[in-house]
Amino acid sequence: MRLVIGLLSVSISPANADVLQGQSQLITCTVSGNPAATSISWRFTPSGSNQQQTLSLGNTAKYSGGTTQNPSLTVLNFQSSDGGSYVCSATNAVGTQSSTTSVLRYIQQLTISVSPSDGTAVYGTASYTIQCSITGTPQATSWTWQRRPQAGGSLTTISSGNKYSIVNSATAPHLTINNIVESDEQDYFCGATNVAGSQTSSRARLTVTGDPLSILVTPADGTAIYGDALYTIQCTITGTTPTSWSWSRRPVAGGVVSPISTGGKYIIANSANAPHLTINNIVEDDEQDYFCQATNAAETVTSSRARLIVNGEQLTISVTPSVGTAIYGDSSYTIQCSITGTTQATSWTWLKRPIYGGSLTTISAGSKYTIINSATSPHLTINNIVEDDEKDYYCQVTNSSGQQTSTRSRIIVNRGYALGQDKKKEDERGYDELDPNRQEMRVNNTTQDNTDYHQYMTIPANNMYLDPISGNSLTSTT
Numbered sequence: 207m208r209l210v211i212g213l214l215s216v217s218i219s220p221a222n223a224d225v226l227q228g229q230s231q232l233i234t235c236t237v238s239g240n241p242a243a244t245s246i247s248w249r250f251t252p253s254g255s256n257q258q259q260t261l262s263l264g265n266t267a268k269y270s271g272g273t274t275q276n277p278s279l280t281v282l283n284f285q286s287s288d289g290g291s292y293v294c295s296a297t298n299a300v301g302t303q304s305s306t307t308s309v310l311r312y313i314q315q316l317t318i319s320v321s322p323s324d325g326t327a328v329y330g331t332a333s334y335t336i337q338c339s340i341t342g343t344p345q346a347t348s349w350t351w352q353r354r355p356q357a358g359g360s361l362t363t364i365s366s367g368n369k370y371s372i373v374n375s376a377t378a379p380h381l382t383i384n385n386i387v388e389s390d391e392q393d394y395f396c397g398a399t400n401v402a403g404s405q406t407s408s409r410a411r412l413t414v415t416g417d418p419l420s421i422l423v424t425p426a427d428g429t430a431i432y433g434d435a436l437y438t439i440q441c442t443i444t445g446t447t448p449t450s451w452s453w454s455r456r457p458v459a460g461g462v463v464s465p466i467s468t469g470g471k472y473i474i475a476n477s478a479n480a481p482h483l484t485i486n487n488i489v490e491d492d493e494q495d496y497f498c499q500a501t502n503a504a505e506t507v508t509s510s511r512a513r514l515i516v517n518g519e520q521l522t523i524s525v526t527p528s529v530g531t532a533i534y535g536d537s538s539y540t541i542q543c544s545i546t547g548t549t550q551a552t553s554w555t556w557l558k559r560p561i562y563g564g565s566l567t568t569i570s571a572g573s574k575y576t577i578i579n580s581a582t583s584p585h586l587t588i589n590n591i592v593e594d595d596e597k598d599y600y601c602q603v604t605n606s607s608g609q610q611t612s613t614r615s616r617i618i619v620n621r622g623y624a625l626g627q628d629k630k631k632e633d634e635r636g637y638d639e640l641d642p643n644r645q646e647m648r649v650n651n652t653t654q655d656n657t658d659y660h661q662y663m664t665i666p667a668n669n670m671y672l673d674p675i676s677g678n679s680l681t682s683t684t
Contacts, residue, residue: 211299211300213303214298215238215239217235217236217305218234218307219308225311227286227313230280230283233278233281235277237277245274245297246272248294249261252290263279267282279292281310285312290310293305311344316400317405318405319338320407322337323409329415329418331386332384336383346398348399352406354393355392356391356411385504386503387418387504391412394410396410417445419443420443420444421499423440423510424440425439426513427513430517431516432516432548433489436487439512441481443480447502448500449501450500454499456511458495470486471485473486490516494513494514495514498512520547521551521605521610522545525612526615529615532618534591534592536590537591538588538589540587541585550581551603551605556584557611558600561596573589574590584601596617596619598615599615599617600615
């Protein structure tokens with residue numbers, strides 16, 4: 207068998223490795239060939255440097271191995287200065303052969319500190335910041351904040367947004383809590399992760415002092431007289447002092463809320479705790495619901511409503527005519543209603559009642575009745591006059607002082623015609639609706655009249671006619 211003589215074969219592993227601070231790391235060096243190795247050496251290039259140096263393998267506190275019997279190297283108590291590239295070399299009679307490099311990266315668990323560990327903020331303060339300092343190699347690849355009730359419980363992850371701001375930094379991801387409220391009284395934790403693992407800080411406790419905003423308005427219900435010089439609504443604000451305050455109003459019946467500006471009509475006291483509202487020169491439009499509003503950095507609070515009712519003089523209502531007549535079949539008949547008073551009517555209606563008495567009935571606008579939509583003259587027009595329109599009519603209105611009703615306006619419906627007047631057909635006149643005990647006299651003066659109404663009367667040549675109801679003979683006067 208022939209012996210091959212030459213340079214040795216030298217291989218190394220691992221090619222790359224992360225080594226945690228304080229741990230030991232083995233680099234395996236395998237040497238083969240003839241003649242056998244007479245010496246082993248290791249060379250090292252620190253991370254970030256191009257200066258290669260020969261390791262002192264006699265430093266047994268730092269290195270183990272690296273001999274011809276055990277060419278592998280163990281680096282003990284790995285520190286940042288041990289990070290870099292390692293090369294194993296073997297020498298025999300032919301020469302020296304070196305391995306490829308083994309790159310060891312120094313890593314350490316992150317160290318996280320937060321401050322202040324105990325802090326206070328006043329309810330309503332704009333913001334409060336907790337510092338987070340992260341050290342370690344390599345830097346954190348991610349970081350987060352969590353909170354937990356001071357009495358204990360589950361951790362809740364905090365997301366950056368309107369309430370919380372987290373600085374995007376691998377070394378200082380500070381947390382800012384905005385608009386401090388009572389629920390912000392928590393324990394807060396900063397967490398971070400690198401290749402060595404995830405670490406969490408000790409707690410940073412926040413205590414919230416002060417109180418939420420509270421607003422009381424008085425009186426909740428009040429009255430003023432139309433024409434009064436002024437009316438004041440008290441507003442008392444407690445809690446963390448507001449930075450701004452305002453008033454608004456809304457119609458009593460509901461609707462849009464309108465802001466109030468201080469000026470000639472309104473005076474708002476310049477006080478953070480008692481911004482009272484004074485309304486000057488009371489008029490009907492001041493009958494509103496009023497709201498006091500206050501804002502600090504944490505919140506905006508609106509009071510319950512303070513309602514003002516404006517009382518005015520009773521309305522005066524007159525209707526004309528007080529007694530009027532209409533002809534059966536007339537197209538319309540109008541009753542005037544005139545309303546006067548300091549505080550205008552807010553609603554109006556018409557009522558009717560039989561002349562001989564009975565219950566009042568509300569009239570609804572429509573094809574039969576037309577009511578003008580006016581707070582001062584809601585006239586009533588009755589269309590297509592028939593016998594049933596013979597009634598007493600009343601105009602009724604309401605304002606802040608209450609409800610008023612006019613005297614009656616009576617309509618008498620006449621059921622005859624003047625001579626020569628056009629006549630309506632039987633089905634249009636509604637004879638079947640006549641009182642059976644009432645005797646009707648028809649005076650006919652044309653041939654058409656005789657044709658239309660022959661069933662109601664007979665007029666003989668001697669001007670005598672027969673009453674179809676009583677059967678009596680009467681003499682015509684025409």
